[in-house]
Amino acid sequence: GDSVTQTEGLVTLTEGLPVMLNCTYQTIYSNPFLFWYVQHLNESPRLLLKSFTDNKRTEHQGFHATLHKSSSSFHLQKSSAQLSDSALYYCALVYRANTGKLTFGDGTVLTVKP
């Protein structure tokens, strides 16, 4: 079946440094939709980014990601980390738009320190 791999369970950074959270996926289907969800402490997950288009950068709230089908990757990046970016980040995949079934990675906890 489909799977999403987030290699880092925990990332700790100093404020102002760049952020990169890894996400790779496996699916036999050629047109996956990829998502990043963010969950702050004591809150519910909410959508941060999504993409369907190969090699096109998508941006929101200072974060960006590019879907690369050749390497099955959808890494999340930000040029300069802020304290408020500390949260749990999930990468997710749906292999076909109308199936309704999202597969999530295990999540990466990002902690930004002063």
Place this chain on the structure above:
Amino acid sequence: GGIITQTPKFLIGQEGQKLTLKCQQNFNHDTMYWYRQDSGKGLRLIYYSITENDLQKGDLSEGYDASREKKSSFSLTVTSAQKNEMAVFLCASSSGLGNRIRSRQNTLYFGAGTRLSVL
């Protein structure tokens, strides 16, 4: 806007007990989901429903039942609670994952969660 309401917020059960979690949404969304959240294990799909009276199993459906009584509500039953089990159950909804990636379709909206502890 809309809201997803999960009840109860906290649920304490006994081993072997049958427990029911409820979810209501007023987005008028077609698709509803139940996910289980465990530390270090991500969000695992238990059941989902793409329309009223529909039910689809996720990867973690064993030990659970679900019911989509009407479009706005989706309930989950733990058929036999396991001793020392602790988890957060998240309900979510979406308007149906159509092909229009730029629209609000494809976005899941989550409730605040039900925190389960089994003694």
